[in-house]
Amino acid sequence: xxxxxxxxxxxxxxxxxxxxxxxxxxxxxxxxxxxxxxxxxxxxxxxxxxxxxxxxxxxxxxxxxxxxxxxxxxxxxxxxxxxxxxxxxxxxxxxxxxxxxxxxxxxxxxxxxxxxxxxxxxxxxxxxxxxxxxxxxxxxxxxxxxxxxxxxxxxxxxxxxxxxxxxxxxxxxxxxxxxxxxxxxxxxxxxxxxxxxxxxxxxxxxxxxxxxxxxxxxxxxxxxxxxxxxxxxxxxxxxxxxxxxxxxxxxxxxxxxxxxxxxxxxxxxxxxxxxxxxxxxxxxxxxxxxxxxxxxxxxxxxxxxxxxxxxxxxxxxxxxxxxxxxx
Amino acid sequence: xxxxxxxxxxxxxxxxxxxxxxxxxxxxxxxxxxxxxxxxxxxxxxxxxxxxxxxxxxxxxxxxxxxxxxxxxxxxxxxxxxxxxxxxxxxxxxxxxxxxxxxxxxxxxxxxxxxxxxxxxxxxxxxxxxxxxxxxxxxxxxxxxxxxxxxxxxxxxxxxxxxxxxxxxxxxxxxxxxxxxxxxxxxxxxxxxxxxxxxxxxxxxxxxxxxxxxxxxxxxxxxxxxxxxxxxxxxxxxxxxxxxxxxxxxxxxxxxxxxxxxxxxxxxxxxxxxxxxxxxx
Numbered sequence: 001x002x003x004x005x006x007x008x009x010x011x012x013x014x015x016x017x018x019x020x021x022x023x024x025x026x027x028x029x030x031x032x033x034x035x036x037x038x039x040x041x042x043x044x045x046x047x048x049x050x051x052x053x054x055x056x057x058x059x060x061x062x063x064x065x066x067x068x069x070x071x072x073x074x075x076x077x078x079x080x081x082x083x084x085x086x087x088x089x090x091x092x093x094x095x096x097x098x099x100x101x102x103x104x105x106x107x108x109x110x111x112x113x114x115x116x117x118x119x120x121x122x123x124x125x126x127x128x129x130x131x132x133x134x135x136x137x138x139x140x141x142x143x144x145x146x147x148x149x150x151x152x153x154x155x156x157x158x159x160x161x162x163x164x165x166x167x168x169x170x171x172x173x174x175x176x177x178x179x180x181x182x183x184x185x186x187x188x189x190x191x192x193x194x195x196x197x198x199x200x201x202x203x204x205x206x207x208x209x210x211x212x213x214x215x216x217x218x219x220x221x222x223x224x225x226x227x228x229x230x231x232x233x234x235x236x237x238x239x240x241x242x243x244x245x246x247x248x249x250x251x252x253x254x255x256x257x258x259x260x261x262x263x264x265x266x267x268x269x270x271x272x273x274x275x276x277x278x279x280x281x282x283x284x285x286x287x288x289x290x291x292x293x294x295x296x297x298x299x300x301x302x303x304x305x306x307x308x309x310x311x312x313x314x315x316x317x318x319x320x321x322x323x324x325x326x327x
Numbered sequence: 328x329x330x331x332x333x334x335x336x337x338x339x340x341x342x343x344x345x346x347x348x349x350x351x352x353x354x355x356x357x358x359x360x361x362x363x364x365x366x367x368x369x370x371x372x373x374x375x376x377x378x379x380x381x382x383x384x385x386x387x388x389x390x391x392x393x394x395x396x397x398x399x400x401x402x403x404x405x406x407x408x409x410x411x412x413x414x415x416x417x418x419x420x421x422x423x424x425x426x427x428x429x430x431x432x433x434x435x436x437x438x439x440x441x442x443x444x445x446x447x448x449x450x451x452x453x454x455x456x457x458x459x460x461x462x463x464x465x466x467x468x469x470x471x472x473x474x475x476x477x478x479x480x481x482x483x484x485x486x487x488x489x490x491x492x493x494x495x496x497x498x499x500x501x502x503x504x505x506x507x508x509x510x511x512x513x514x515x516x517x518x519x520x521x522x523x524x525x526x527x528x529x530x531x532x533x534x535x536x537x538x539x540x541x542x543x544x545x546x547x548x549x550x551x552x553x554x555x556x557x558x559x560x561x562x563x564x565x566x567x568x569x570x571x572x573x574x575x576x577x578x579x580x581x582x583x584x585x586x587x588x589x590x591x592x593x594x595x596x597x598x599x600x601x602x603x604x605x606x607x608x
Contacts, residue, residue, distance in 0.1 A: 198458045200448050203437075207445055210434035217432040218446035219417040277436035 031322050032269045032286040035315075036293065043297035050300055057177040063292035065090075065247065067185040068240045069259055070266040070288045071192045071281060072233030076136075077267050078196070079226055080209045080276025083233045084140040085125060086240075087260035088147035091253060093118035093241030095151040098160035098251025107164050115238035121147050122234015126227030144260070151253040159252035167246040181243050186285075188239065193281040205229060209276025258309075262291050265316040274320075291315075346405075347372045347509055347540040353392055353402035362388040363399070364564035364600060370509065370557075375531070375541045377551040377572075380561035381584055386544050387513070389561070393542070394426045394511055395419035407508055423508035427498045427515055433486045440468035440482040443501050471504040472496070492523025499530050503539060510534065511542045516550065528554060548577045562586055563600060567593045 043050040069086050076083040097114030101107060121143055128139045170180040178186070196202035204225045207215040216222050240259075245251055268274065269290055270283025294315060295308050303311075346369040355363040363385045370376045378386050391397040393404060395413030404411050406422060413419040416426065433442045444464050450457040468482040486494060495515060502510045512531065516524040531554055535541060545551050551558060552572060560568040560583040568583045568590035582588030589597060 194458070198461070200450060200457070200459060203441060203445070203448060203459060207434045207437060207441075210436040211432075214432040214434050215445070217416065217428070219420060220446050277434070 031271055031319060032283055032290055035269070035319075036286055036290045039290065039294060039297065043293075043301065047297070047300045050297060053177055055296070055300070057179065059289075059293050059296045060177060060182045061171060061179050061247075062296065063289050064179070064181040064185040065240050065243045066259065066262055066266060066288040066292060067182075067285050068188060068236050068243060069263040070270075070284045071189055072236035073263040073267050074270070074272055074279055074281060074284045075192070075196070075205060075229040075232045077264075077272055077274060078205050078209045078276055078279035079229050080212070081129065081136040081226065081229065082140065082264070082274075083125065083230060084137065084260060085121060085143040085147055086233055086237050086263055087256040087258075088144045088151065089118045089121045089234050089237035090240040090244060090259065091256050092121060092147040092151045092154070093238040094244050094251040095155040095253050097241055097245060098162060099154055101162055101251075102160045107162075107166065111242050114241045115235065118238030118241060119231060119235040122231040122237070123227065125234065126230030129230065130223035130226040148253070148255060155251070155253040157253060159250045161250045162245055163249065167249070170243075170246040181246060184239070184243070188236065189281055189285050196279065196281055201225065201228060206277055206279065209273075209279070211277075262288070262312070265312065265319075266291055268316055269319045271319075287319075345372055346370060347407060348393065348542070349405040350389070350393065351403050351405075353389065353399045353404070355388055355392055355397060355399050361564050363392070365596065366392075366402070366561070366564075366566045368559045368566050368569065370540055370542055372540055373535070373538045374556040375535050375543055375554050376557045376559060377543045377545060377555035378559045378561060379545070379548065379551055379580060379584055383563075384561040384584070385564040386561055388564075389566075390426075390511055390513060390542070390544060393419070394424055424511065425502035425505065425507040425509070426511040426513065427495070427502050428513050433494055433497060435487040436485060438483050438485055439472070439489075439497055440464045442486055442497060443468045443471055443482075443504065447505070471500045490523065491519050492526050495519065495523070495527050496530060499527070499534065503534050503537070507539065509540045509542060511544075513544050514546065515543070516545075516547070524550075548580055551580070552577060560584055560590075563597075565593060565596060565600070567597065 040051060049055055069090065073083055073086060093114040095114075096117040097110045100110035100113045105113070125136075125140055125143055128134050129136050132139070170184075172179065174180045174183060196205065204215065204220050204222075205228075207218075207220060208222050208225055212222055244256075266287035267284045269287030270280065270285070272279040272284060291312060294312065298308055298311060299305065348370040349368075351367050353363055353366040366385065366389045368376070378389070380386050388397065392399040395416045395418050398412075398414060404413075406424065411419075411422055413422070419426075434445065437445065440461075441464070444467075449460040449463045449467070451460045451463075452458050465482055472482065486497065489497070495518075499510075499512075499515070515531070516527050519527060528550065531541065531543070543551070543555060545554075555572045558570045558572055558575060558580060559566055560570070560580065562584060563586075570579070570583075579588060583590065586597075
């Protein structure tokens with residue numbers, strides 16, 4: 001409180017604001033970008049084909065689903081919650097889509113049905129947590145199991161092959177190295193960024209993650225916002241379901257566990273605090289790209305696929321460690 | 328600071344209403360605990376009224392009944408001459424009662440501007456495409472903090488980086504910034520150092536200069552004497568005495584708080600309380 005009034009209340013000069021902005025750069029939020037660049041260089045040296053147009057396109061294509069799920073997970077984690085059910089919700093969405101498609105529905109109508117099913121799981125998660133007062137971890141662990149179970153029941157354990165030219169084009173066509181699936185994922189990321197940083201909802205998401213009590217004290221209806229983030233996560237899992245079917249060519253009641261772990265891992269890599277309150281969309285999206293590029297690189301340098309989960313695990317814990325060290 | 332009540336500031340319908348807030352016969356029990364036996368008081372418009380009393384005297388319960396955290400069992404609350412009945416703090420806030428809590432209800436990871444507008448952010452655009460008007464938030468935030476002439480850092484700084492006094496200043500600016508009728512300050516300097524306390528006290532007097540009615544809860548008698556125009560003493564769940572600050576001193580207040588001095592106006596009720604305690608025991 002000894003600062004001069006010019007420094008405290010006056011508009012900062014351009015130089016000062018630039019300097020302050022630089023000092024406020026958050027290293028955990030940059031770690032994933034730096035990691036991605038360093039890793040790309042290392043793999044490119046070890047394997048010249050790694051950064052070829054074809055492989056970059058393949059890596060982007062492989063990361064589309066993870067990016068979409070990661071965006072939803074970011075909203076949830078920004079409020080201080082967690083959604084363990086994202087991958088099973090996506091599976092359920094895919095299976096519902098497959099069943100309606102097999103019953104003769106138009107692809108887009110079936111996709112809408114799958115999307116709604118996934119969104120409903122999200123709303124159930126949100127209401128149980130915000131209104132039911134049950135811990136997020138337990139609720140989404142429950143729906144993780146319930147959604148996969150429902151997927152098995154609905155599909156009767158069978159898979160439905162879905163051959164539609166438009167789905168194939170989603171993975172094959174596109175602009176330069178970006179397939180339509182990737183472009184959808186990136187477009188959703190842009191929308192998510194705007195929502196998080198330029199809407200009242202986004203500000204309330206971060207406020208609740210920072211202090212739920214204070215948020216309630218200023219009149220934010222926290223249960224609505226919390227239900228909202230789980231709805232977003234569920235709805236994006238529904239989008240992921242369509243991308244998954246475009247990629248696999250069939251709907252099957254598989255567990256897809258790696259998508260759950262990787263979505264949380266990407267958020268952590270993106271420098272988002274697991275306690276909530278601070279988040280970006282860019283960070284987790286880069287985190288998702290990094291995880292996909294890491295697995296691709298390991299495969300290309302000939303490392304047995306058995307080593308991949310181990311490596312991913314080490315990278316994630318390392319990223320969490322950097323975040324902690326920063327504090 | 329005379330005993331006269333000042334003329335009402337601004338027209339709000341009936342010019343006869345000189346008290347911003349009046350509470351009459353408020354009672355509140357929690358199970359078998361008589362938290363508030365009977366509280367009545369008036370807050371003159373544009374003045375600082377301090378509530379003093381020992382721990383458990385019922386200060387917080389009374390304040391919580393005023394700001395909508397608790398619903399009183401009996402009695403009435405009049406704000407600006409109109410009877411009000413709040414069932415949650417948001418309603419009180421909408422009616423113009425702002426509360427600054429001692430645990431500083433700010434979100435540390437948000438910026439000063441975001442905290443100032445949290446819950447009532449200005450937006451631009453229409454329908455589902457409404458976006459935050461960050462430019463307006465920043466410029467109005469700057470006005471809000473500079474109007475208070477306080478050393479608040481940039482409105483873009485995160486609250487985490489502020490000192491305790493600066494945070495309290497932000498809380499006060501937030502309370503003062505939305506044309507509030509009454510600001511309730513619950514131990515506003517309890518967590519602050521000497522210098523910061525002095526700064527916050529300046530702010531409170533500054534708010535008063537601007538015509539805001541203030542209800543101050545403080546344990547610090549010197550502070551109460553420095554800041555208030557009127558003191559309301561509470562003891563054992565009752566409002567037992569009211570004094571003009573200019574007509575009292577620390578010694579009398581201590582006496583009234585501890586019960587060494589009994590105000591004739593409430594003596595009867597207090598004897599009845601004591602009797603009731605004995606019968607219960």
